[in-house]
């Protein structure tokens with residue numbers, strides 16, 4: 174058994190599914206979080222949601238510290254089960270986003286600039302996080318995944334279809 178998950182890419186239907194809440198963070202969920210983190214670091218990426226590894230429970234992992242390999246910053250993983258946004262700012266923020274399920278495609282996405290998120294942490298304890306900047310975009314992007322929403326869903330259909338076609342073409346070329 175591999176210690177990494179395979180990352181699902183569009184247009185797989187699992188990315189459109191709504192994930193189910195976990196009852197509690199037990200050893201199985203902790204193992205899933207560990208393996209999702211390893212998969213995310215390997216990709217590499219800064220966030221990963223359960224749907225992207227073909228699991229439909231409400232688990233996400235993030236780590237913004239590894240953005241630049243050259244800085245060799247310490248890892249600072251954030252693991253969340255059942256994350257929910259309990260407050261968002263009226264102020265909006267536009268940032269370029271990408272997604273491991275939509276390889277090598279990037280686009281500007283507008284979201285609330287600040288959010289407060291309630292979740293269960295790695296130890297199963299209730300926790301809250303107030304996020305701004307990149308972390309805010311990242312946590313909203315990952316929670317979207319749990320609801321079957323992708324960043325390309327915020328784009329015009331023209332732009333979205335262009336990206337979907339690019340991915341399908343790339344997939345075909347790798348297979349043939």
Ligand code: NI
Nearest residue numbers: 271272273274
């Ligand atoms: Ni994503």
